[in-house]
Amino acid sequence: MKKYLLTKVAIFLFATTHFSQQLLINEVSQGTSNAEYIEFVVAGDFSCSTETCLDLRNLVFDDNNGPANSGSVSTGAMRFANIDFWACIPQGTLLVIYDADNKNASLLTDDLTMEDGNYVLIIPSNSELFEHNTVAPNGSLLVSTYPNNDAWVSGGNWNTIRMQNATDMVQIPSSMTGINPDFSLAWGSANGMGSINFQGSAEGKVFAFENNTNDDVMLQANWTARGIAEGQTPGKPNSPENQKWIQEMNRNYGTVSNLSALSSLENEQCFNTCDGAILTQTQGGYAPYIFEWSNGETGNNLQNLCPGQYDLRIVDAKGCEYTTSFEIETQNNAGLAEFAVPGELASGEKTQYETQVEGGLWSATCGTCIDQDGIFNSSISGVGTFEITHIVGVGECSDTATRIQTVNGHFQNSLPNVFSPNGDGVNDFIDFRANNSTVLSGRVFDRWGNVVYEYRQGNPRWFGKNLNGDRLKNGSYFYRFVYQDASVQDEITIQGFITLVE
Ligand SMILES: [Ca+2]
Numbered sequence: 001m002k003k004y005l006l007t008k009v010a011i012f013l014f015a016t017t018h019f020s021q022q023l024l025i026n027e028v029s030q031g032t033s034n035a036e037y038i039e040f041v042v043a044g045d046f047s048c049s050t051e052t053c054l055d056l057r058n059l060v061f062d063d064n065n066g067p068a069n070s071g072s073v074s075t076g077a078m079r080f081a082n083i084d085f086w087a088c089i090p091q092g093t094l095l096v097i098y099d100a101d102n103k104n105a106s107l108l109t110d111d112l113t114m115e116d117g118n119y120v121l122i123i124p125s126n127s128e129l130f131e132h133n134t135v136a137p138n139g140s141l142l143v144s145t146y147p148n149n150d151a152w153v154s155g156g157n158w159n160t161i162r163m164q165n166a167t168d169m170v171q172i173p174s175s176m177t178g179i180n181p182d183f184s185l186a187w188g189s190a191n192g193m194g195s196i197n198f199q200g201s202a203e204g205k206v207f208a209f210e211n212n213t214n215d216d217v218m219l220q221a222n223w224t225a226r227g228i229a230e231g232q233t234p235g236k237p238n239s240p241e242n243q244k245w246i247q248e249m250n251r252n253y254g255t256v257s258n259l260s261a262l263s264s265l266e267n268e269q270c271f272n273t274c275d276g277a278i279l280t281q282t283q284g285g286y287a288p289y290i291f292e293w294s295n296g297e298t299g300n301n302l303q304n305l306c307p308g309q310y311d312l313r314i315v316d317a318k319g320c321e322y323t324t325s326f327e328i329e330t331q332n333n334a335g336l337a338e339f340a341v342p343g344e345l346a347s348g349e350k351t352q353y354e355t356q357v358e359g360g361l362w363s364a365t366c367g368t369c370i371d372q373d374g375i376f377n378s379s380i381s382g383v384g385t386f387e388i389t390h391i392v393g394v395g396e397c398s399d400t401a402t403r404i405q406t407v408n409g410h411f412q413n414s415l416p417n418v419f420s421p422n423g424d425g426v427n428d429f430i431d432f433r434a435n436n437s438t439v440l441s442g443r444v445f446d447r448w449g450n451v452v453y454e455y456r457q458g459n460p461r462w463f464g465k466n467l468n469g470d471r472l473k474n475g476s477y478f479y480r481f482v483y484q485d486a487s488v489q490d491e492i493t494i495q496g497f498i499t500l501v502e
Pocket residue numbers: 111112113114115116117118119120121
């Protein structure tokens with residue numbers, strides 16, 4: 001027991017307004033003239049990493065015992081029995097102990113178990129979960145000296161802690177040897193002697209920690225005195241703020257840290273530049289934070305990143321964790337602008353180029369002959385050789401591909417093989433012109449190989465006459481014309497037979 005008490009003292013000395021861990025009084029009621037109860041709360045800082053609990057074994061609670069109550073002393077005290085039941089009571093547990101001989105009407109059913117998971121205990125004072133002694137302490141105002149183990153007997157006894165309505169105090173002594181208690185609440189002429197004090201009688205009143213200003217149990221403003229009819233809440237939080245405080249101490253209420261992070265990600269600008277970045281800001285949780293990155297970094301921001309996956313684990317001061325993952329990608333577009341040109345197009349043909357990716361920017365030396373779907377239209381370009389450019393991406397990482405598209409004007413054999421130069425206005429001559437070409441030379445021969453027509457200049461038309469202008473007989477004639485193609489710079493020779501019919 002001695003070892004335990006030393007630990008308790010040490011905790012008290014280091015604690016300031018926030019208790020690392022401590023049993024506190026949350027509510028005290030005098031009931032109607034009597035019918036007292038005390039509501040305790042196991043207080044302590046929230047932790048994600050463990051279920052934090054307090055060892056209540058042998059911890060004493062008591063009234064004042066001293067002259068503050070004008071000589072009417074409730075000799076003795078109560079304590080939590082040295083049994084496993086009290087070895088680890090989780091933070092955020094509300095624990096009501098009431099006078100079993102004068103049961104307060106606001107108390108309904110006893111709750112003697114932690115197994116139900118409600119973090120509430122409601123226990124009559126005569127329970128064997130407690131011990132009491134009647135021989136001590138010896139009172140001198142705030143100094144109480146509690147006896148050794150031999151004097152404590154099994155079972156509680158409210159008579160050892162009964163509070164005077166007019167003037168008294170309820171306290172959790174910090175040791176057996178009588179220094180200021182860990183926590184005390186006083187009233188009446190004891191006003192000023194406690195950690196928290198109320199003027200006047202406690203008759204018909206309940207004093208409750210309502211967290212009005214903050215969560216400091218030592219701040220008077222956080223406490224409220226009310227009439228028992230409206231103020232008694234045994235086994236329940238005293239106010240919404242009181243509930244929030246209690247639940248935040250206990251991870252099992254589900255109000256665990258809402259630690260998360262806001263992040264922005266910058267991908268690598270160009271292939272192999274390794275200039276990606278992840279910028280991270282914590283949200284919620286409890287400072288300070290520890291950052292653990294999968295690449296060994298420990299800051300909240302990562303710079304100069306190559307493409308890849310980056311995992312982040314943030315641990316806050318309460319041991320709460322948040323994990324997330326990022327993927328840095330490259331914006332490299334190398335090769336993506338490539339496209340295939342199908343070959344030469346005949347004038348008037350259209351084609352859509354095959355590409356690696358959708359989109360990109362198209363342009364050509366023939367202007368609107370290419371549209372932004374990559375469709376080339378040779379009736380806009382005309383005959384010729386054109387440079388087509390496709391750009392994917394922007395800036396340094398863009399990819400450009402250029403191809404040559406040729407549109408030829410090759411002679412298309414639309415010459416008739418029969419014509420009738422009889423002056424009726426239909427098929428009276430043959431026009432040897434070809435699209436997009438010029439005639440270099442041309443001759444028509446009769447069946448004996450005599451030249452009957454030779455192109456000189458102007459329109460290459462043959463009216464079915466010989467070189468002297470005589471009408472020729474019906475029959476088969478042979479022609480050979482040589483053209484200069486406008487696009488491919490080649491000479492093209494076209495020859496064949498044609499039948500003259502009058
Ligand atoms: Ca319970």
